[in-house]
Amino acid sequence: MAIEDPSYAFSLPIFHSEGLNTHLLPVQNEGIDPDQIIALHKRHRLKMLFLNPTYQNPTGTTLDLERRRRILEICSKFGIAIVEDDPYSIIGYDGAIIDSMKSMDKEGLVLYVSSLTKIIASGLRIGWILGPQTVINHLADVKQQFDFSHPNLPQLIAAKLLSSKHFDEHIRRLREGLKIKRDLTVQSLENELKGIISFFVPEGGIHLWCKLNDEEIDENLLFKESLKRGVVFAPGSTLGSDDKYIRFTYGRVETKSIPEGIRRFAQSLKSLIPTC
Ligand SMILES: Cc1ncc(COP(=O)(O)O)c(C=O)c1O
Known part of the structure; x- marks a missing residue:
């Protein structure tokens, strides 16, 4: 199978523990390059593509619409299944709806996966x-054998939340709050580390x-220095990139602590740069 590089999927042990070989597709600002799928397929006979096309974790990039079409064409031609992992598309800051690959799929190539983790609570474990x-029937059977089914209580909570008249308002506020956090993170990094760090917005x-x-x-060393000052980030290498990248996650942190967090991170980074 092929996964994006870097990606959340890279950090998961599930593929390797199932004995699958993973091949990497570099992520650019417009997402992965469709032609690289062909090149990988020629060498490795891909069976599956695992993609997080919208607001990708960790890069924040979105796979371009034209590339989505082209990837569907390629996968159809070569018989490659696609898993579209999509927990973030609902939290586009301006509320834009980006066509999912599933919505463009005419042939049943795409298995679309999402969850309440990023919009309600990861602890509910509802997705x-x-x-x-046929695939759903098979997965239902696997789930049945795994744990007999998900507990009722989280399902009831999720059903209530999803049917609540407050749900849309919750999503609107979530988007608004996340945009404020993104802006504050970007602004704080620009104030503290201009020229030392660069990022995709x-x-x-x-x-x-x-x-x-x-x-x-x-x-x-950077991780240790930051931890000493009470700040954590995901080191790039854990997500598959070389180690000159880091990922900040501003989903849960309190908005007012962002500037102070970035100030402490900047102190940590500067302490490792002799010229600073
Ligand atoms: C792209 C992506 N897929 C899946 C997950 C995990 O979601 P869940 O809690 O629904 O398993 C995450 C969480 O970080 C993610 O970023």
């Missing part, structure tokens, strides 16, 4: 899958993917 009936989601411009920075 959903859309796909061809996402239009949705909860992550800011930053490149450390100094190639000599030791990722482990």
Whole structure:
């Protein structure tokens, strides 16, 4: 199978523990390059593509619509299944609806996966899958064998929340709050670390993917220095990139603590740069 590089999928042990070989597709600002799927397929006979096309974790990028079409064409031609992992599209800051790959799929190639994790609570463990009936039947059977089914209580809570008249308002406020947090994170980084760090500004989601411009920075040391000051981030290497990147996640942090968090992170980073 092929996964994006970097990606959340990279950090998951599930594929390797099932004995699957994963091949990497580099993520650019417009998402993965469809032609690279062909090149990978020629070498490795891909069976599956695992993608997080909208506000990707960790890069925050969104796969371009034209590329989505082209990927569907390629996968149809070569018989490659697609898993579209989409927990973030509902939290685009301006409320834009981006066509999911599933909505463009005429042939049942796409298995669409999402959850309440990023919009309600990860602890509910409620998610959903859309796909061809035969695949869903098989997955339902696997789930049944796994744990007999999800507990009723979280399902009841989720059903109440989803049917509540306050749900849309909740999503609107979530988007608004996340945009404020993104802006504050970006502004704080510009104030503290202009020229030292560069980043892609996402239009949705909860992550800011930053490149450390100094190639000599030791990722482990930076992590330790930050931790000492009460700040954590995801080191780029855990998500598949080389170690000159870091991921900030502003989903849960309190808005008012963002500038102070970035100030402390900046102190940590500067303490490792001899010229600062
Ligand atoms: C792209 C992506 N997929 C899936 C997940 C996990 O979601 P869940 O809690 O629904 O398993 C995450 C969480 O970080 C994610 O970023």
